[in-house]
Structures are given as C-alpha cells and as structure tokens.
Amino acid sequence: xxxxxxxxxxxxxxxxxxxxxxxxxxxxxxxxxxxxxxxxxxxxxxxxxxxxxxxxxxxxxxxxxxxxxxxxxxxxxxxxxxxxxxxxxxxxxxxxxxxxxxxxxxxxxxxxxxxxxxxxxxxxxxxxxxxxxxxxxxxxxxxxxxxxxxxxxxxxxxxxxxxxxxxxxxxxxxxxxxxxxxxxxxxxxxxxxxxxxxxxxxxxxxxxxxxxxxxxxxxxxxxxxxxxxxxxxxxxxxxxxxxxxxxxxxxxxxxxxxxxxxxxxxxxxxxxxxxxxxxxxxxxxxxxxxxxxxxxxxxxxxxxxxxxxxxxxxxxxxxxxxxxxxxxxxxxxxxxxxxxxxxxxxxxxxxxxxxxxxxxxxxxxxxxxxxxxxxxxxxxxxxxxxxxxxxxxxxxxxxxxxxxxxxxxxxxxxxxxxxxxxxxxxxxxxxxxxxxxxxxx
Numbered sequence: 136x137x138x139x140x141x142x143x144x145x146x147x148x149x150x151x152x153x154x155x156x157x158x159x160x161x162x163x164x165x166x167x168x169x170x171x172x173x174x175x176x177x178x179x180x181x182x183x184x185x186x187x188x189x190x191x192x193x194x195x196x197x198x199x200x201x202x203x204x205x206x207x208x209x210x211x212x213x214x215x216x217x218x219x220x221x222x223x224x225x226x227x228x229x230x231x232x233x234x235x236x237x238x239x240x241x242x243x244x245x246x247x248x249x250x251x252x253x254x255x256x257x258x259x260x261x262x263x264x265x266x267x268x269x270x271x272x273x274x275x276x277x278x279x280x281x282x283x284x285x286x287x288x289x290x291x292x293x294x295x296x297x298x299x300x301x302x303x304x305x306x307x308x309x310x311x312x313x314x315x316x317x318x319x320x321x322x323x324x325x326x327x328x329x330x331x332x333x334x335x336x337x338x339x340x341x342x343x344x345x346x347x348x349x350x351x352x353x354x355x356x357x358x359x360x361x362x363x364x365x366x367x368x369x370x371x372x373x374x375x376x377x378x379x380x381x382x383x384x385x386x387x388x389x390x391x392x393x394x395x396x397x398x399x400x401x402x403x404x405x406x407x408x409x410x411x412x413x414x415x416x417x418x419x420x421x422x423x424x425x426x427x428x429x430x431x432x433x434x435x436x437x438x439x440x441x442x443x444x445x446x447x448x449x450x451x452x453x454x455x456x457x458x459x460x461x462x463x464x465x466x467x468x469x470x471x472x473x474x475x476x477x478x479x480x481x482x483x484x485x486x487x488x489x490x491x492x493x494x495x496x497x498x499x500x501x502x503x504x505x506x507x508x509x510x511x512x513x514x515x516x517x518x519x520x521x522x523x524x525x526x527x528x529x530x531x532x533x534x535x536x537x538x539x540x541x542x543x544x545x546x547x548x549x550x551x552x553x554x555x556x557x558x559x560x561x562x563x564x565x566x567x568x569x570x571x572x573x574x575x576x
Contacts, residue, residue, distance in 0.1 A: 142175040142568060143193055146205030146526065148183060149545070150212050150515040151501040158452050161494045164501075166516075167545055170206055175522050178296065178567035183516050205526050208562055209552075211496065212515055213272025213523035214472040215503030218371070218411040218432035218461025220277040221262040221288060221301075222246045222255075227465035234377040234441050237466065238310075246304075247313035249279040255287035263291050267572040269470040270561045272523035273504075273513060275371055275409060275432070275461075276301040277343055280314050282324045289332045296336055296567040298513060298523065300369050302343035303328060307354045322357040329365060337521075337567070341369035341409075346376075347384045347397050355401040362402065369407045369507075372398070375420070376412035377443050395420040404429045407508055411461055412437075414444035421454045430457035430506040433498070435478040437463035445482050448490065459506035460499045472499050473556035480554065492549035526563035527552065528574070535560075 148168040155164050172189025174181040182192070193200055222245060229241040249255045266274055278284035278301055285303045292299040305321045306314065316324070325342065333340035344350045344358050362368055375381055375394050384394045391397050395416070398404055404427040411432040413424075424431065433446050451458045461467070462475050469475060476495040483490035504514030513521050529548060530536040535555050542548045552560060564572040 138181050139176050140174045140181060140193070140196060140200050141177055143189065143200050143202045144173045144175070144205060144210065144524075145186065145189070145202060146171070146208050146210045148173065148210045148516060149496070149549075151497055152515065154501060154505045154510055155497070156455060158491075158494050161491070161497050162546075164497070165493050165545075172202075173210070173516065175568045178522050178569075180516055180518055180520050180522050182518060205562070209527045209529055211525050211527060212500040212513065213525050213564070213566070214270045214499050215459060215507070215514070216266070216271045216274040216462050216472065217409055217430070217459030217503055217506055218434055219274055219464050219467070221259065221464075222249050222277070222279045222284060223465030224258060224262050224265065225465075228468060229465065232441075233379070234443060234466075235379055235383070237441060242465075243311050243314050246279040247311065249284040250281045250313075252283040252287060255281070255284045256290065259287040259291045262288070263295070263297070264572075265470045267564045267566070268561060269472065269558050270525035270527070270564050271470065271472060272525070272564065272566050273298045273507070273509070274300070275341060275369070275507065277345075277371065278303045280304045280306055280316055282328055285328050285332070289335075289338055293336050293338060295571055298337040298509070298521065300339040300341050300371075300507065302341035302369070302371065305342070305344045305354060305358060306349035307351050309349050318351065318354040318357045321354060322361065325361060329361070329368065333365065333368065339369055340365075341371045343370075344372050344403070346373040346380070347394065348380065348387060355397075355403070358403060359401045367407070369409065370403055371409045371411070372403070374398070374410040374413050375415045376438075377441070378415060381415060393417055393420050395423055399423055399427070409459070409506065411463065412443065412446070414438060414446055416447075416450075421450055421456065424456045425454045428457070430459065432459055432461035432463075432506070433479065434461040434463035434467055435482045436469055436475055437461075437467035438482070439478060440468050441466050445485055447486065448479075448483055449486075449488055457506040458498060459503035469557075471556075471558050473553050473560060475499075476553040477556070492546050492553060495553055496549060522565060522568035524565040525561060526565075527556075527560050528562040529560070531556075531559040
C-alpha cells in the first residue's frame, strides 16, 4: 500500500455517492456495501471496498493494523445537525408555551447563566457528550450573548478535533438586560472570537443574530460589516418560525414587505447563511433563498413541540434550496437524529408527502453537509473525506429485532431505524478517525 493505514473497520456501510437535485434521484445515489472494509489514515478515509480486497491490502502492510469488527452493524457517515442551541440543553422539554412566550419564560433566564466561564465549560462538555452519544459529529450551534459561552464550547470541541460551527448570539433589544449588549460591544466581542477560533483546527465561526425582533438596525449594520470583512464566515439565524413572530417583524420593520427582506437588505443572505425553520414563507422568500444560495435547517421536533407549523419539504426541492436537519434543542425534544428523522416523516405525512428513508438519511448526512458547504470534507465515504462515522446497531431492542427480522429491503430496514430508533442504536461514534463514544455494555 502506498498510503499509511492506521485503522481498519469491518462492517456494513451505507452512504450516498453524490449530491442530488431531486428527491426522485436520492435512491439512485444511495450506496450499500455488505461486509466491507474501510481503511483510515488518522482522521481521513483512504479506501472502502470489499472484505476480500481489504484483507489483501491489510496483509500487505509491514505493520500490524488494528481491525474493528462491526460485521453485524451498519456504519454511516456522522450525523450533521444544522441548528441547535447548546445553552438550552438544561431547559429541554419546557412546558406550555409557543415561541415568543417560551423565550421569555424559559430561554432568556437560562441563557443569562452563561456569563460564567466555568459554568459554560461544564455545560459545553455535557452538550458535546450528548451530541456524540447520539451519533452527531458536526453541528451548527448557537451560544449565548456572552463570549465566554463560545470560548468554552470551542475549547471542548477543539480537544476532540471535532468539526463544529458556532457563534455567540448577537442581540440588543426586546430581551432582559442580562442577555443584551450594545451593537458596539457585539461587534468587538464577535471580531475577537473570530480571530481566536475561525478556521482553528476543524472549527468555524458563525455570525449569530438571534432573529430580527432582537436586532436593531444598528446591530444588523454591524453584522453586515463583519460578514463583508470575512467572506468565508457562516451566518445562522431564525426565519418565519411563528406567525406572531412574523407579525412582530412587520411592525418593527414596516418598510420591508417580508420577514426575509430585512435580512436580505443587510446582505445577510447567501452562501453559508443558514435560516432555521422557514415554516411560513411567501413564494418571494423561497425565490430569494434559492437565488442567493442560502440554506434552511428543518427542525421537526421543535416545530411540533412549540406548535409553530409544518415545514414544506416539497418546496425546498422545487425551489432548489439547500437543506439540512436540525434538532433545535431545547425547543426540539431530542439530540437524536434518528428520532428527528422519524418526526420529519410525520410532518411530511400531515402534508401528504411521503418522506422516504433514503431521503431522510440523505438530509442528515450528505445533504446536511451540502447545506453547510462542507460536502467536500464530510457527508459520505469518498476517499480523502474526514473520518467522522457512526456505527449503528439496528437491533438494539427486542422490538427492533422483531421488526427488522420482517424487513426485506434496505429501505425498510432504514425506515425501521428512523421510526423506532433512538440513542440505544448508537453503538460507536468516531470523530477524526477516533472512537469518542461507545455504548455501555
């Protein structure tokens, strides 16, 4: 072998060969290799192929190479979460409110604690552990308004060489004093964090104006200027999650016809701009997202939990808008992508859209990578990609074993995983080619 091999995995492998532009093309892109071997060089995938060829390559090595045997398991690319709030982990499952009331009652008081770096570090460690325990290897994450929240989160992620995108929330009005800042302070703190963390190891920074109602024109001008100064920076925010929110935006910015028009006016649309939810978009807004190459994060458990509405998956395909899955913890009710995909299926059913298992897994892997402009680095098993992987146990429970024994096709087996699956199905999680989580015996 011409390349150094440091680790080998044996098992059943499932991924997608290429990005697609239609739901009808997803199945043709699906790849399944039964009882294959993958070869890794540190944190990179070198080769994937048949067991016989893999064993021959291993035999040629002059040094012994460890072989992890997962032959009864299913190995998939690491799951990608395109919208999640790490400071809301401790308030997940908060009862009884819709979006705006929920923010005031639960979210803002919880986020006020993150001025304390020690506290933020403790919760960052818990949060990262939850991601890995659920097979999520890349995430686009909201911090709080406090720069300490992002320093703590990036410190933990960097220690694992994890691919993570995050940013401190930017907000200067319509919230309690403990979670507000001035536009000048926001600009200063954000630029400092960018210089410290953006493109450090596998980390990237995301400008994070919470949403239009907590953003003054002066703050949005600051965001615009920073985005112009750092062309490869990400931007994450919320868009059209709740009908009362939309009305509020209209009252605050009456000169703009639509919610998205406010962001677009400040040049806050485009590549690497990710808008969470997008449940009540006008056709003009769909067109703007498509024309600017912006992305959407679909967050089904959150949308159902807060009673916000149903996302239109068909429109995202029709308008050719990049799409990824988001758990949106803590309005979302699980870190687990399998459960999130199961809820996405139900959202589709309520609109007479039949979300296939292939399409669901595509959105959670290669499609999610594409939504973050990372499909050249993660999302499938092509040679040279980063070795972020999840080893799934399809029969983690007696019920799953029974149901799986009656599943005849790969599509059906995957569908059972996403409708009956949860964290018990996560057998191993690998980040940068190293096992960072293993299910307790």
